[in-house]
Amino acid sequence: MLAVPGGLPASPGWAYEFKWDGVRAVAVVRDGAVRLWARSGAEITTAYPELAGLRDVAGEAVLDGEVVVLTEAGRPSFTLLAERMHVREPARAAHLAATLPITYMIFDLLRLGGLDLTGLPYAQRREHLEALGIAGARWAVPPVFADGRATYAAAMEHGLEGVVAKRLTSVYRPGLRSADWLKVKLEESREFVVGGWRPGVRRVGGLLVGLPAVQPGRLTFHGRVGGGIGAAAERALLAALEPLRAARNPFVRGTVPRADAKGAIWVQPVVVVEVKYGQRTPDGRLRFPRFLRIRPDLTPEEVAGATG
DNA sequence: TTCCGACAGTGGGGTCGCAAT
DNA sequence: ATTGCGACCCCACTATCGGAA
Numbered sequence: 001m002l003a004v005p006g007g008l009p010a011s012p013g014w015a016y017e018f019k020w021d022g023v024r025a026v027a028v029v030r031d032g033a034v035r036l037w038a039r040s041g042a043e044i045t046t047a048y049p050e051l052a053g054l055r056d057v058a059g060e061a062v063l064d065g066e067v068v069v070l071t072e073a074g075r076p077s078f079t080l081l082a083e084r085m086h087v088r089e090p091a092r093a094a095h096l097a098a099t100l101p102i103t104y105m106i107f108d109l110l111r112l113g114g115l116d117l118t119g120l121p122y123a124q125r126r127e128h129l130e131a132l133g134i135a136g137a138r139w140a141v142p143p144v145f146a147d148g149r150a151t152y153a154a155a156m157e158h159g160l161e162g163v164v165a166k167r168l169t170s171v172y173r174p175g176l177r178s179a180d181w182l183k184v185k186l187e188e189s190r191e192f193v194v195g196g197w198r199p200g201v202r203r204v205g206g207l208l209v210g211l212p213a214v215q216p217g218r219l220t221f222h223g224r225v226g227g228g229i230g231a232a233a234e235r236a237l238l239a240a241l242e243p244l245r246a247a248r249n250p251f252v253r254g255t256v257p258r259a260d261a262k263g264a265i266w267v268q269p270v271v272v273v274e275v276k277y278g279q280r281t282p283d284g285r286l287r288f289p290r291f292l293r294i295r296p297d298l299t300p301e302e303v304a305g306a307t308g
Numbered sequence: 309t310t311c312c313g314a315c316a317g318t319g320g321g322g323t324c325g326c327a328a329t
Numbered sequence: 330a331t332t333g334c335g336a337c338c339c340c341a342c343t344a345t346c347g348g349a350a
Contacts, residue, residue, distance in 0.1 A: 005341085023338060040337070078339065079322070085338055086324045206319060226319030227341050258332090277320090278340080287321055288340050 001064075001108075001173050003181035008148045009165050015122065015144045016151040019162040019183055020105045021076040022068035023085060027051065027104070029058040036067075046088050050097040050138040051104055057134050062111035064172075065139075067102050075159050079282055104139040110172060118172035122180075125172065155186060161278070162186045189276040189292060193300045195219045195250040196266040197241060200226065204234050204241075207291065208264055209275060212305045213252045219269050220284075221255040228276070228290030236294055237271075244268045272298040 025044065026037045034054045036045045048067060068076035069084065084100060087093045109129040110118050117125050126144060134141050145151040152163050162185035170180030192209035199205050206226030210219030229237065244267040249256065256264075272295040277286040 021339085038338075042337075044338095082322050082324095082338075085322090086336090201318065224320065228343085229319080230343060276341090281321065285321065289320055290341055291319095 001175070001181060002177040003164055003183040004177055004179045006165075006179070006182035006184060008152060008163070008184050009182060013168050014148065014165045015126070015146065015168055016148045017107055017144050017164045017166065018142060018151070018155055018160050019164050019185065020066040020068050020142070021078045021161040022066045022081055022102075022105070025065060025067045025104065026110070027054060027061075027063040027065070027106075029054055029061045029063070031060075044085075046090055046093055047084060047086075048097070048102055048104075049090070049093050050101055053136060054104075054134075054139060057136065058132060060111075060113055061109065061132070063106050063129075064108035064110055065104050065106035067104055069100060069102055073159075076161070101138060105142050106134060106139055107142060108172065110174075118174065121169045121171060122166050123168045152184060152186075160186070185278065187276060187278055189274055191272050191295055191298055191303045192222060192225075192275050193219055193269045193303055194241065194267060194271040194273055195221070195269050196264040197237070198224070198263050199265070202229070202234060204229060204237050207237070207273065208251070208256065208260065209273065209286075210251055210255075210269070212269075212300055212303060214305070215252060217250070217269065219251045219255075221251045221257075221260070222280075223285040223289055224260060225273070225275050225286070225289045225291050227288075228292065233291060233293075240271050240294060240296075241267050244270055269300055272296075272300060272303055 024039045028035045032055050034052050035043060036048060036051060038044045069080040071077050080100060081102065084096050084102060087096060109125050112128060117128060129141060148163065148165060155163050162183060165182040165184065167180040192211060194207050195210050196208040197204050197206065198208065206224040208221065209223065209225055210221045213220045246266045246268045249261065249266050250269040274292040274295055275286065275289050276292050278288040281287055
């Protein structure tokens with residue numbers, strides 16, 4: 001069951017959980033063994049050997065949750081988890097389980113003792129889940145809250161990805177994206193300067209964007225933006241960028257990875273665009289970026305620099 | 309006839325493994 | 330040894346098409 005993007009519900013009758021930034025996983029505990037499945041249907045058991053211990057706590061059960069890697073600050077890091085996601089070789093997985101351990105955030109109980117619980121309302125499934133008393137070094141049942149605004153504020157304070165609101169009366173619908181679960185993400189939008197673009201299937205595939213560098217007239221690279229460019233926006237972007245074609249790369253030397261520069265058409269760094277995104281990666285790139293609008297009212301000088 | 313929802317397609321940040329260069 | 334590419338993970342958004350209203 002998947003969540004639909006939305007805002008905080010105003011009506012009562014909802015439970016609020018933190019949104020965990022990791023990999024969704026269903027755990028099947030049966031016959032003294034634990035098997036894990038990804039959203040795609042692929043089995044991912046061998047990637048996370050530290051969850052084998054779940055066999056002792058749940059009996060016969062099917063659990064739903066999110067695999068995360070917590071930083072020292074206690075915040076999930078998808079970037080760190082990425083190093084573990086693809087590992088299938090047992091020896092390497094065991095080594096990583098010791099050096100970069102994951103935590104399984106269990107937030108739903110789909111089967112217990114041979115009984116299907118998906119037809120029960122959320123509130124009752126949650127009661128059964130909590131009654132299991134699951135707690136361990138590598139897994140947890142994270143808390144649920146009744147106050148949406150307070151939960152959102154706490155997520156913001158702790159630098160989490162957002163909040164998921166779940167209707168208390170809703171049944172579990174496997175594989176379905178349902179409005180009974182709403183994900184309310186913490187997002188930012190700000191202005192960047194366009195330093196080039198890459199043609200794609202469309203005329204404008206993605207924009208290479210950056211922020212003014214210390215060196216005048218140059219940019220530090222912050223990633224590519226291709227999502228959110230509709231037909232009208234594409235026309236406007238081409239009209240603005242075509243006259244600015246430049247022979248040289250306006251980004252500070254060495255800040256644009258080779259793979260990003262491939263096929264790029266450079267422009268004088270003049271056009272300012274507003275970009276919406278989730279978070280930034282450790283090296284400053286934008287995660288889930290999408291184009292919002294051109295800001296013809298702003299000049300690069302008015303866009304805060306790379307440090308701001 | 310119009311509207312809406314599901315779906316495919318296009319774009320993004322990543323890692324890993326393998327094949328081609 | 331490097332580069333390219335697809336397979337998996339996370340995703341947002343647009344355009345399209347068929348069915349419901």
